[in-house]
Amino acid sequence: MGLLALSLPAQAQFDKTRWPVRQATPPTEWQDVQGQRWSTASLKGRAVVLNFWATWCAPCKEELPSLQTLHEISGGNPLVIGINVREPASRVSRYMKSTGLDFPVVLDPQGELAKQWGVTVFPTTVLIGADGKAQWRVLGDVDWSGREAEGWLKPLTVSTQR
Numbered sequence: 001m002g003l004l005a006l007s008l009p010a011q012a013q014f015d016k017t018r019w020p021v022r023q024a025t026p027p028t029e030w031q032d033v034q035g036q037r038w039s040t041a042s043l044k045g046r047a048v049v050l051n052f053w054a055t056w057c058a059p060c061k062e063e064l065p066s067l068q069t070l071h072e073i074s075g076g077n078p079l080v081i082g083i084n085v086r087e088p089a090s091r092v093s094r095y096m097k098s099t100g101l102d103f104p105v106v107l108d109p110q111g112e113l114a115k116q117w118g119v120t121v122f123p124t125t126v127l128i129g130a131d132g133k134a135q136w137r138v139l140g141d142v143d144w145s146g147r148e149a150e151g152w153l154k155p156l157t158v159s160t161q162r
Contacts, residue, residue, distance in 0.1 A: 014140035016152070019126070025134040026116045030081075032104040033093060038081065040132060047078035047156035048128040049144065052114055054085050055095045057122040063141035064101060070144040070153075071103035077157050078127075080144075081106065085114045085122065129156045 019025070028040045051067055053060035064082075071080040082105040084092045089107055096105065108114055117126060118137075127136040135156060142149055 014138050014142050016136055016138045019134040019137055023118070023134075025128065025132065030106040030113075032081070032106045033089065033096070034102075034104060036104055038104070038106070043079070043128070044132050045130050046076065047130050047153065048126075049078045049080045049153070050083065050117075050126040050128060051080065052083045052085055052108075052117070052119045052122060052124045052126075054087055054122055055091060056087075059141040060123040063123050063144070064099065066142070066144040066146070066149075068099075068101050068103060070149075073145070077130075078153050080104070083108050083113050083117075085119070086111050127152060127156055130158060 028038055028043060030038045032038065049067070049070065051063075053064065055061065067080050067082070070078070074080070080103040082101075082103060084105055085108045087107075088109065092105060092107060096102070106113070114120075114124075117124075121139045123139075123141055125138040125142065126134050127138065129135045136152065
């Protein structure tokens with residue numbers, strides 16, 4: 001019986017919690033590996049799925065295809081942005097090319113962005129509303145093309161600007 005249980009597929013495990021009320025959303029001033037510049041002002045009015053990942057992280061690699069699917073079907077709202085932590089640009093570019101990832105990816109070679117956003121576990125995803133404020137933190141891998149994630153994302157895409 002024990003061997004049978006070992007052969008069953010593993011379920012993705014994650015922990016979704018509200019962004020701390022007293023913690024300000026860090027400002028955004030980035031350039032991705034594709035050359036696009038991103039700022040807090042340029043992201044205003046768009047929901048953002050901000051995913052911290054690395055190629056040495058097995059759960060990250062399992063999650064990335066669903067982020068790519070979300071990127072392809074979302075029409076940019078929500079906007080998927082990856083933050084690759086502590087890896088050289090050459091490794092990240094090779095990985096993206098070999099796996100077909102083409103959503104924006106920002107490099108964080110020293111882990112400073114991860115620290116600024118309070119990231120200590122990989123993958124970690126921060127869900128940012130159209131108002132520019134972080135709303136949720138998700139630790140662990142998620143199927144971003146699934147119904148559960150869709151339910152999390154829909155309220156974020158509604159702009160609170162009048």
